[in-house]
Amino acid sequence: MRRSAILDAAEAVFAEHGYNGATLEEIAERAEFGKGTLYNYFPGGKEELYEVLFEERVVGGLSAVVEAALPDARSLATPDEARAAFHDFVSGLLHHFEANRSVLRLYISEAPRAFNDPDRMTMMVRLFEGFMVTVTRAIARAMDAGALRPMPALPVAHLLIGNVRGLLMAHIASDCLPAGIHELPPLVPDETADFITTVLFDGLLARD
Amino acid sequence: MRRSAILDAAEAVFAEHGYNGATLEEIAERAEFGKGTLYNYFPGGKEELYEVLFEERVVGGLSAVVEAALPDARSLATPDEARAAFHDFVSGLLHHFEANRSVLRLYISEAPRAFNDPDRMTMMVRLFEGFMVTVTRAIARAMDAGALRPMPALPVAHLLIGNVRGLLMAHIASDCLPAGIHELPPLVPDETADFITTVLFDGLLARD
Amino acid sequence: MRRSAILDAAEAVFAEHGYNGATLEEIAERAEFGKGTLYNYFPGGKEELYEVLFEERVVGGLSAVVEAALPDARSLATPDEARAAFHDFVSGLLHHFEANRSVLRLYISEAPRAFNDPDRMTMMVRLFEGFMVTVTRAIARAMDAGALRPMPALPVAHLLIGNVRGLLMAHIASDCLPAGIHELPPLVPDETADFITTVLFDGLLARD
Amino acid sequence: MRRSAILDAAEAVFAEHGYNGATLEEIAERAEFGKGTLYNYFPGGKEELYEVLFEERVVGGLSAVVEAALPDARSLATPDEARAAFHDFVSGLLHHFEANRSVLRLYISEAPRAFNDPDRMTMMVRLFEGFMVTVTRAIARAMDAGALRPMPALPVAHLLIGNVRGLLMAHIASDCLPAGIHELPPLVPDETADFITTVLFDGLLARD
DNA sequence: GATGAATGAGATTTCATTCAT
């Protein structure tokens, strides 16, 4: 209860100001707690708050999405099945992030902090490992079944995630802009999922 | 001379520690200058150093690559021409980043700082605008010529960039890891460019 | 019952970490009470705990020793009687502290805290007054009886106490040291009492 | 210059409030420096300030005294020579501390902090080692020469130091007291040295 | 121009104490 109120506040403040710009003062204030209370729930302080947020909210959310869309039980044996499944996955990600704007901000803007510190990077890799494994396994299954062209599955997974992240970055960039500088149409999850799925499955080349 | 020695030092230190972790002390030391001297060359201090670095090195490098591979003069009228041109582009990016590791680190891990501050974001969008416009225009040309399937060109540009960034992120992540946690094969620019081009142009679906 | 369980815990924790290093959290934990309960028994909090400990355990113990060895009723009329009595006193102190290591730690390392605060110093002086008076009176009696050389009795009392404290400090110092740095033989109360008594009564000068 | 101004301020503040009660704020204020300046001179912060103070001022002062009074070259072959030398030593200590009140306060009230931390204790033992060795060696020489009764020299050194410290503690205690609670006459270094020397060399026993 | 000592705002963190339950 209290714990999640603190996490809510931390999520908002980290998303708005970034890890370094966020102050415990502001988090405590927004949570309507004293500063010291944070340390009762998260003795590790700022860093622990950040990690828990990533674990529970960022990765937790992504995992829920991937497990809903790409369970091991789902058949990916035909091109249509594969396309439908990955469409669901991409669409799920977009819906999830649309509904959790500040989680998205955390993911996009704060995850790269890990590149400056091996410990943080190790933590991140561990956190995202399950997620990546599930995605990669689904891709491999579809390839094994002959639905997808045989390729190294892990790089394909990175491409897929990179596609989603690329579009999301472009879209939240506009949130941060004063006005009309960026002309992207609003992100409509299902249309965007169609778009990504089409490019990725059918390729950019014109066909007759 | 001095100026670029300072920038070299700043590039290295920002890349290693991130914007917040970098100290002017260390930059000055590595540049073999006094701290005060930095302010003669970059009166705006740390923030200006960061901006100049992005402008001259990150964006400058990207622009050189895109202009080499996708000049307006290059014909993109047939699928093969388009494929070859974009392959050159991706390959150029990968080669550039392979040769400029710390620029890559800046691009991947420090650019997202912009999401926490509208001013910085505006700057970033301006800086990257030319680059994005050139990529987008090339895509649009190939579509207009019938080489590529007609789609909104800007989102496709974001996808393309996102693909490259996704793979690069995965690769520099392993640099930051203790050992053997991540099993990606070493990034070979031309093979990786083949891979990205194939997926993007032909799609993942198996074809007979 | 409860009260003394709390004092036991406080004694241990103060002895181990010093006044400032001790936390009520740890004291409560070791006493197996809630933190709030401490305030039911010792409304003055940390400071009161410390004072009570000094009064009941440090000074209380010292007073018991001095009253056993140097009661007003004990005859100190001859050199042998005086020597025996003070030997008993010193030996009693050493035995007491040997059996109460953490009381000793409190006495040696935490009493000096009083020097930083007149109120605490006043308290300390009051607490130790009875003890010092008894020692001083015994010395004065022995002097009046002609057993000891006439000298100002109070400074002699400080010397005597200082001797004991000096050796004790040297000995507990070795407890705190990593290994073999300090070469003092183990403190054997009766031998050490012999030693102190000999020096103090007979002097260091060689005699024939 | 600056460095010693900071040390002067730190000495005064530590002496007045003790290690824990002292704040860097107050030290900086008294030194008429900004807080940050302290860290230019003493990067280790409060702890380093404290260590340097002990090394340079407390131990440095004691070593100067002991080397002046008890150099290896001084003959301690007869009782009179020994008595004179140790009288000089005690008198030197008392003069030194009379002239350096806050150094005395540091020595008396802050050195015991070491008992709560092995690292600090190790440091203290190292710092005081040279001093103790010199005193002990002088005692041993006097014993070897037959001037003093043969006894273990190190414990005798602790007794001697303990005597001085005991009297000093009694005297600075009165400084901390409101008024007239403590009746010690003012400490007159040479008389007090006579007193200590007499007790220690001739013993307390009355002689005819 | 070059320097680096000085600065102090501002951040994180600790913990004695309170008080509603």
Add this chain to the structure above:
DNA sequence: AATGAATGAAATCTCATTCAT
């Protein structure tokens, strides 16, 4: 009487920036 979550004052320490030399 017993509790321990909540509190926030207060402490240490960092570092971008200034400016006299």
